[in-house]
Amino acid sequence: MKIEKTYLEDTHQLELIVETEQDVFDKAKHVAMREISKNVKIPGFRPGKAPYNRVAQYVGEDRIIDKALESFLDEIYPKVIEEIEETPYGPGQLEEVKSLEPPTLEFIVPLEPEVTLGDYRSIRIPFEASEVSEEDIHKAVEELQTQHTSVEEIEGPAEENNIVDTKITGRVIDADLDDEEALIMVNQPLPVLIKSEDEDDSKEWPFPGLSRQLLGVSPGDSLELVHEYPDEEKIAEDIRGKAVLYTVDVEKIRSRVLPELTDEFIQSVTDFETKEELLASIQDELEENAQRKDKNKYIDKIFDAILECSTVKFPIEMVKD
Structure with missing residues (x-):
């Protein structure tokens, strides 16, 4: 088996031109012919007993070749992948049958994604912490009141x-x-x-x-x-x-x-007893949310900076998936 490899940089795929042994494909054609002849009544012959030329004349050789290619590809494709010593991202695709004598096939094979990291150790991004303002607390209180508007x-x-x-x-x-x-x-x-x-x-x-x-x-x-x-x-x-x-x-x-923010109202709609307890709880919750958002934003900035100095290659099949 001869394999010619061409790396397609734009799509991160391999183009493979594979030339295989003629006798292997001829064997696949005869197997396909016998399978077809079992289901076709050819005058003068029992099912599966007609010779190749008679079956080809009766059903057309293209039909035999199409069926032979199915089993032929199932047999040789795993050998092709093993021989090129590459890790595909997914199944390859038969692009073209270039020749039948000798059998020459063109495959396109998607490759596993590759990431080449840049100088990420030099990345320095300051952490920016948000502060919870009195206005933020007021808006949260007003939202609670709005939910119980009369x-x-x-x-x-x-x-x-x-x-x-x-x-x-x-x-x-x-x-x-x-x-x-x-x-x-x-x-x-x-x-x-x-x-x-x-x-x-x-x-x-x-x-x-x-x-x-x-x-x-x-x-x-x-x-x-x-x-x-x-x-x-x-x-x-x-x-x-x-x-x-x-x-x-x-x-x-x-x-x-809007209802007044009295202890009575607070006790009727929350688990708190006083206005001070409610405001303290709201401030704690807003601060926790702000810290979580700040952390996620910081992580996103780091990843963006790493991506900016790195090279990422992936096949188009990955985008489709």
């Missing part, structure tokens, strides 16, 4: 973070009054949370910016708001590129009320 109905006027319960009717402007399809919605109940000025309102429905147009309203108020929709595919076809008049009737206004 809602109270108020008279108004509506402010940021209030919930305005409305009924909305929408009609396409310039449409015929008797055109029912021009009605986008009729008395659609819709609770609207009024967002702060710096919050993202792009996902508000039925149009962005609705909530802040309700600032200052009171129960019983009615507003007429016009919104022009862009001519874009993401917009529903019935309102795309059109102006819609929305009539917004305000039914009631609700305010979210």
Whole structure:
């Protein structure tokens, strides 16, 4: 067996041109011919008894060769891998049958990943520790309070973070009054949370910016708001590129009320007795989380620095896996 090796640097693979003994492949062809002839009725011969030329004439030699290659490859590929003395990452692939006389095959074999470390001992990265601020503790406390928020109905006027319960009717402007399809919605109940000025309102429905147009309203108020929709595919076809008049009737206004941070509240929602115990626990937990994040971030920086000064080679099959 003759093997010509070519290292493919871009893909970290070996290209192998393998030339094998003719008699080995001829033997595989005869074995394949006998297997085929057992399942094919050839006039004048019992199953499996017809000679090679007669079977080849009857079923076509290409069929014999295809079946012979299956067993032939199973037999020679392990020998090829053993002879090249390389460690494949996974199974090789037959790229081409270059010749049948003599049998010459081209294989592509993925290689195990290789890592060549650079001068990692010289890497010096300072460890940066985060500090837990009073603001961090305040946010954690506020989150706890928010989880137990109550809602109270108020008279108004509506402010940021209030919930305005409305009924909305929408009609396409310039449409015929008797055109029912021009009605986008009729008395659609819709609770609207009024967002702060710096919050993202792009996902508000039925149009962005609705909530802040309700600032200052009171129960019983009615507003007429016009919104022009862009001519874009993401917009529903019935309102795309059109102006819609929305009539917004305000039914009631609700305010979210945060519970006071009293010992009684703390005892009802946590395992602590006092505000001091809760704050100390929150600080400890935030510090533990910060230390864990700092450590992980530090390790990531070290690995990034090692990778930057090292060479890593891997086959494309590894990415697919």
